[in-house]
Amino acid sequence: AQKITQTQPGMFVQEKEAVTLDCTYDTSDQSYGLFWYKQPSSGEMIFLIYQGSYDEQNATEGRYSLNFQKARKSANLVISASQLGDSAMYFCAMREPPRDDKIIFGKGTRLHILP
Amino acid sequence: DAGVIQSPRHEVTEMGQEVTLRCKPISGHNSLFWYRQTMMRGLELLIYFNNNVPIDDSGMPEDRFSAKMPNASFSTLKIQPSEPRDSAVYFCASSLVARIEDYGYTFGSGTRLTVV
Numbered sequence: 001a002q003k004i005t006q007t008q009p010g011m012f013v014q015e016k017e018a019v020t021l022d023c024t025y026d027t028s029d030q031s032y033g034l035f036w037y038k039q040p041s042s043g044e045m046i047f048l049i050y051q052g053s054y055d056e057q058n059a060t061e062g063r064y065s066l067n068f069q070k071a072r073k074s075a076n077l078v079i080s081a082s083q084l085g086d087s088a089m090y091f092c093a094m095r096e097p098p099r100d101d102k103i104i105f106g107k108g109t110r111l112h113i114l115p
Numbered sequence: 116d117a118g119v120i121q122s123p124r125h126e127v128t129e130m131g132q133e134v135t136l137r138c139k140p141i142s143g144h145n146s147l148f149w150y151r152q153t154m155m156r157g158l159e160l161l162i163y164f165n166n167n168v169p170i171d172d173s174g175m176p177e178d179r180f181s182a183k184m185p186n187a188s189f190s191t192l193k194i195q196p197s198e199p200r201d202s203a204v205y206f207c208a209s210s211l212v213a214r215i216e217d218y219g220y221t222f223g224s225g226t227r228l229t230v231v
C-alpha cells in the first residue's frame with residue numbers, strides 16, 4: 001500500500017505567486033516524521049523541511065512552510081513568493097520511528113515556475 | 116565537510132558485467148541508505164545500515180544485488196550480473212539519527228548507471 005501520495009504530477013505557477021504542493025500519508029503509528037525534499041534538474045536531493053507528528057506548530061523554514069493537518073493526514077508544502085529557481089521536482093517523505101528508521105518517498109510533483 | 120561522496124558519477128557497462136558503486140558517508144553519521152531512482156518507480160529504498168549493520172534489505176530487488184558496509188566511512192552496492200533494467204540513478208544518503216529532524220538525510224550526487 002502506498003504510504004505517501006502526491007496527487008499532482010506537475011504544476012505550473014507564475015513567478016512570485018504562492019504554491020501549495022499536496023501530500024497525504026498513511027500510517028497507524030502515533031509517532032512519525034514528515035519531510036520535503038527538492039530535486040532540481042541537476043539531480044541532487046536537497047532537504048527542505050521537517051514536521052514531527054507531535055509538533056503542535058507548523059514547521060517553517062524561510063519561504064517554505066508545512067501545512068500539517070494531522071486528522072486529515074496531510075502535510076502540504078507551501079512555497080511563498082515563488083522564484084524561477086524553485087522549478088524542480090518536490091518529494092514528500094515519511095519516517096516512522098521507533099518502529100522504522102527508513103524514509104519512504106512519494107512519487108513527487110514537478111513544479112514549473114513561469115516568468 | 117565534503118558531504119556524501121559517491122563514485123563513479125556515471126557508469127556505462129555491458130549486460131552481464133559486475134558493477135560496484137561506492138559511497139563515503141559524512142563523518143559521524145551513523146545511518147547509511149542506498150536508494151534507486153527511475154522514472155517508472157520513483158525513489159526506492161534498497162537497503163539501509165545503522166552503525167555499519169544492515170537493518171533492512173527488503174528493497175533489494177534480487178540476489179544479484181548486494182551491499183556491504185565494512186566500516187563507518189565506506190559502503191558498496193554491487194550488482195552481479197548487471198541487466199539493462201538495472202539502469203537508474205543510485206543514491207547513497209547518510210544521517211545522524213539524533214539530528215534527522217534538523218537535517219534529514221544528506222544525499223550524495225548519485226551514480227547514473229546505464230547497462231547496455
